[in-house]
Amino acid sequence: MKHSPLHDKHLARNAKMADFGGWLMPIEYPGAGVLAEHAAVREKVGIFDVSHLGKASVTGKGGLEFLNSMFTNDLGRIGNGFAQYTLLCNENGGVIDDLIVYRNSEDDFFLVPNASNTTDVVATLQTHVPAAITVTNLHEDYAVIAVQGPLAPQVMQSLGVNTDIDYMAFEKVSIGGAEVILCRTGYTGELGYELLPKTADASKVWDAIVAAIEPVGGLVCGLGARDTLRTEMGYPLHGHELSLEITPVEASATWAIGWDKSEFLGSTVLKSQKSQGAKRRSVAVKSLDRGIPRGGMSVRTKDGAALGEVTSGTFSPSLKVGIGIALLDSSVKIGDLLVIDVRGRDSMVEVVKLPFMPSHVR
Numbered sequence: 098m099k100h101s102p103l104h105d106k107h108l109a110r111n112a113k114m115a116d117f118g119g120w121l122m123p124i125e126y127p128g129a130g131v132l133a134e135h136a137a138v139r140e141k142v143g144i145f146d147v148s149h150l151g152k153a154s155v156t157g158k159g160g161l162e163f164l165n166s167m168f169t170n171d172l173g174r175i176g177n178g179f180a181q182y183t184l185l186c187n188e189n190g191g192v193i194d195d196l197i198v199y200r201n202s203e204d205d206f207f208l209v210p211n212a213s214n215t216t217d218v219v220a221t222l223q224t225h226v227p228a229a230i231t232v233t234n235l236h237e238d239y240a241v242i243a244v245q246g247p248l249a250p251q252v253m254q255s256l257g258v259n260t261d262i263d264y265m266a267f268e269k270v271s272i273g274g275a276e277v278i279l280c281r282t283g284y285t286g287e288l289g290y291e292l293l294p295k296t297a298d299a300s301k302v303w304d305a306i307v308a309a310i311e312p313v314g315g316l317v318c319g320l321g322a323r324d325t326l327r328t329e330m331g332y333p334l335h336g337h338e339l340s341l342e343i344t345p346v347e348a349s350a351t352w353a354i355g356w357d358k359s360e361f362l363g364s365t366v367l368k369s370q371k372s373q374g375a376k377r378r379s380v381a382v383k384s385l386d387r388g389i390p391r392g393g394m395s396v397r398t399k400d401g402a403a404l405g406e407v408t409s410g411t412f413s414p415s416l417k418v419g420i421g422i423a424l425l426d427s428s429v430k431i432g433d434l435l436v437i438d439v440r441g442r443d444s445m446v447e448v449v450k451l452p453f454m455p456s457h458v459r
Contacts, residue, residue, distance in 0.1 A: 101148040102240045102299035112319060118212030120149035125319040134322035135414040138285050139454075142246035142315035144306050145323055147284075147291075148299070151196075151215025152239045153208040155222065157230035161203040167222060167362055168198065169345060171355030177202050180265045180280050182353055184345050185210075185218055186363030190370065191341035192348075194218050195333065197282060199267055207278075209241070209293075211335050221362075239278075240299035244306060245289030245326075247457065252309045253279075253290060260290075264459045273298070273305035284323060286330035287457050328411050331381055331422060331451035337392060337408045338379055338422055346370040347424065349379045377405055380429055381451045382421045388437060388444025390421030395438045396446075404429060407437065413453060420453050421446070 099120045101107070107114065112123035123146065125131050137143045155164060165172055170183035177200055185193045194214035199207035210218040215236050222232045244252060250260040258270045258279065267280035275298035283289035294302040307317060324334075333339050338348050345354055346367055354367060382390060390410030397403050410421030421437075429435070433448045 099149075099237075101146050102296045103146045103148060103303050106300065106303060107146065110317065117149050117320060118214075120212055122146065122149050123319040124321045126317055129316050131319070131321040131325060132414050134316050134318035135325050137314070137316040138246045138287055138318060138322065138326055139415055140247070141313060142244065142248040142252055142310050143318035143322065144303075144310055144315065145243040145245065145318050145320070146240070146303070147243050147320075147323070148240040149212040150241045151208070151210035151212055151218065152235040152241075152293070153210065153215065153219050154233045154235055155206040155208065155230060156204060156233075158204050159227060160206055160230055163225075163227060163230055164198065164206060165355070165358060165361065167225060169354040169361060169363070169367070171358055172198065172200060172206075174355070175200055175265070178266055178268065179263075180267055180282060184339070184350065184353055185221060186345070186367070187341065188363060188366070190344040190346070190363040190366035192335065192339040192343065192345060193221055193341070195335055195339055195350075195353075199278070199280065214335060238296055239293045240296055240302075242292045242294070242299070242303060242306065243283055243285075243289060244292065244310075245283045245285040245287045246315065247288060248313050248315065249287070249289045251313065252306065252315065255309050256305060273301040275302050277302055283458065284332060285326040286332075286452060286454060287326075288459070325411050325414055328409050328420060328422065329413055329415055329452065329454045330456065331453065333379070333422075334409060338424070343424065344370060344375070347375045347377050347379065374427060376427055377424055378427050379408065379422055379424050380431075381449050381453065382407070382423050382435065382437070382446040383449045383453065384419030385434070385445040385447055387419075388439040388442070388446070389419035390423070390437055390439070390444075390446065396423050396425055397436050397438075399434060399436055404435065415454055419444075419446075
């Protein structure tokens with residue numbers, strides 16, 4: 098199992114560790130735990146090590162046209178110095194991965210895929226890449242540190258960083274004496290930044306940020322809180338809401354598809370699903386009792402008709418109730434009351450509109 102460049106930092110804090118995409122990563126820290134770490138991000142600020150995320154580069158003349166023929170979203174919609182959420186599908190419309198693409202120029206892009214899918218993303222691109230373009234796996238060359246929460250700008254300013262940049266914009270800054278790629282992105286629904294220092298500089302950047310968050314009541318947070326935060330926002334997680342068997346149309350991620358592009362991997366299937374309507378789609382459900390939805394639990398009507406299953410679910414620390422995302426028959430609509438099988442017991446849920454919590458990313 099691989100280790101983050103910050104692995105020793107987590108062990109020193111006695112973090113609870115677990116496997117994430119083949120990387121041993123912190124779930125939570127003693128003395129705080131998921132609930133307190135979650136609250137810190139919603140109310141103050143938290144710092145996450147997400148170095149298990151992949152990194153890759155695509156460089157060479159024609160890079161923009163090549164990636165637009167591969168990814169669902171349209172990189173022509175953004176300018177240099179901006180990042181974009183997108184998906185890489187197979188010919189059947191199944192999602193190989195969802196990722197963030199940083200556009201340095203029309204011929205220079207930096208990719209941040211999910212950890213376990215990085216090899217597949219790089220291999221898929223290399224299978225189709227023209228001779229003039231180079232695709233390079235940089236998975237272990239960079240760390241990724243996320244600073245999230247309403248006090249994130251204050252923390253970054255205390256480190257001498259200009260925080261007056263647009264959402265999804267990125268630039269190079271200096272933190273702890275190291276050059277860092279800083280982007281106005283995140284996975285929590287709060288205002289924040291994701292920072293990519295070189296692996297050799299990860300520890301001093303981490304230490305500088307930890308020292309900056311402590312005076313304002315911030316916490317070092319594990320990936321357990323990251324999951325409850327992203328679920329409250331309805332953000333998809335590959336292997337749950339998105340997979341080789343679940344298309345972006347079914348996952349209600351059509352906003353990340355450049356429908357006006359002539360074609361891209363999976364476009365024939367996705368455009369057909371859009372025009373004809375998918376038979377199933379992702380919806381949000383909120384418990385009406387003490388039940389907590391969990392991935393894999395079956396969902397049905399009050400009359401017993403099967404509708405699908407929960408793809409992600411948790412107890413919402415913010416709302417103090419069970420919440421979930423479920424892939425259900427497309428006939429389901431907001432306001433419907435449904436039944437989830439919670440370990441053999443019926444639990445009532447209501448279909449609601451996402452996100453569960455207000456978004457503060459901008």
